[in-house]
Amino acid sequence: MKRAIITGITGQDGSYLAEFLLSRGYEVHGMVRRSSTENFERIGHLRSRVHLHQADLLDQLSIIEFLRDVRPREVYNLAAQSFVPTSWVQPVLTGEFTALGVTRMLEGIRLVDRKIRFYQASSSEMFGRVQETPQTERTPFWPRSPYGVAKVYGHWITVNYRESYDLFACSGILFNHESPRRGKEFVTRKISHAVASIKRGLQKELRLGNLDARRDWGYAGDYVRAMWLMLQQEKPDDFVVATGEDHTVREFCRIAFDHVGLDWRKFVKVDRKFFRPAEVNLLRGNPAKARRKLGWKREVTFEKLVRMMVDADLERLS
Ligand code: NAP
Ligand code: F7E
Secondary structure: OOEEEEEOOOOHHHHHHHHHHHHOOOEEEEEEOOOOOOOOHHHHHHOOOEEEEEOOOOOHHHHHHHHHHHOOOEEEEOOOOOOOOHHHHOHHHHHHHHHHHHHHHHHHHHHHOOOOEEEEEEEHHHOOOOOOOOEOOOOOOOOOOHHHHHHHHHHHHHHHHHHHHOOEEEEEEEOOEEOOOOOOOOHHHHHHHHHHHHHOOOOOOEEEOOOOOEEOOEEHHHHHHHHHHHOOOOOOOEEEEOOOOOEEHHHHHHHHHHHOOOOHHHOEEEOHHHOOOOOOOEOOEOOHHHHHHHOOOOOOOHHHHHHHHHHHHHHHHO
């Protein structure tokens, strides 16, 4: 039986990846950090099928012990401080988790078993002030937040350990991917949750920041498949995973409100509080390499994703 470790198993992607690996017959081990209250909402339905271990990206020894206990074939490093605005409030902590945490994982692998295959959750935020559109694996990085800067470090340290120690280490440069399990602070879920609350009469308006921001939004369930595919190849490599389309926050609002028969212009208010010190205006990826080498393509379209998220929030509130 194949054995895999997922760091960040309690997060959006971790929960979908755990489901996916279980469906392929893996023994799944998740890293969870200690907290005074349990935070297993997204993996509640999987609790009896996954093995959870306490460890933390900040604690090198806990990672080494975890790897020694499990001796996995694959490690998916999804844990991070992943919310961009928080990275301005806690830039040092973001660097510790999102940047140095990757080195701690790689060091653990180097010490415990160099044959372990490693996936790093890199991000389109690394492109920031984009140098070309669409962005590919060769587009230069220009991150625009402490989060983006930390992810650039995580990307290059992954490449460096591959080149220095011949590790099977891959970096997936994933563009925004969403789902009903997305955290409520991210714009898509903030919108779908507000639409459902307004429809149910529980909320009156929705305050947002920059409605002109453009993102390449896909469905998380499709994207975890690409992570797994990267670790099944003959050689380690880096891949952009994206839909190849971009849409504005405004379009997301329009489709979401339309879906419940409401006019978004009556409910959405722009609030400067949600503007960022430095914005990423446009992200659109070119997934040609992933399509060609991994045979990956997205299944869920943008419109379907928006409706899926609104429906799930309506259901939750009913
Ligand atoms: P998420 O929902 O925010 O989940 C983050 C996970 O990291 C949670 O399980 C969290 O645990 C864990 N974590 C945070 N700090 C930790 C620490 N010090 N030690 C151990 N675990 C820690 O993020 P996501 O959307 O699933 O994204 C997964 C990964 O992909 C992240 O690295 C993110 O930066 C990256 N990424 C995401 C996207 C996207 O659009 N979703 C795109 C590109 C890249 P708790 O539950 O305890 O907080
Ligand atoms: O913002 C704009 C905001 O917070 C998207 C993370 O998963 O994807 C995610 O990062 C856009 C930005 O995601 C609000 O200014 C407008 O331009 O949903 P978001 P993100 O910053 O793109 C990347 C790929 C990651 O790697 C990250 O981990 O929407 N926006 N009004 C708003 N954003 C938020 N959050 N809230 C608003 O009210």
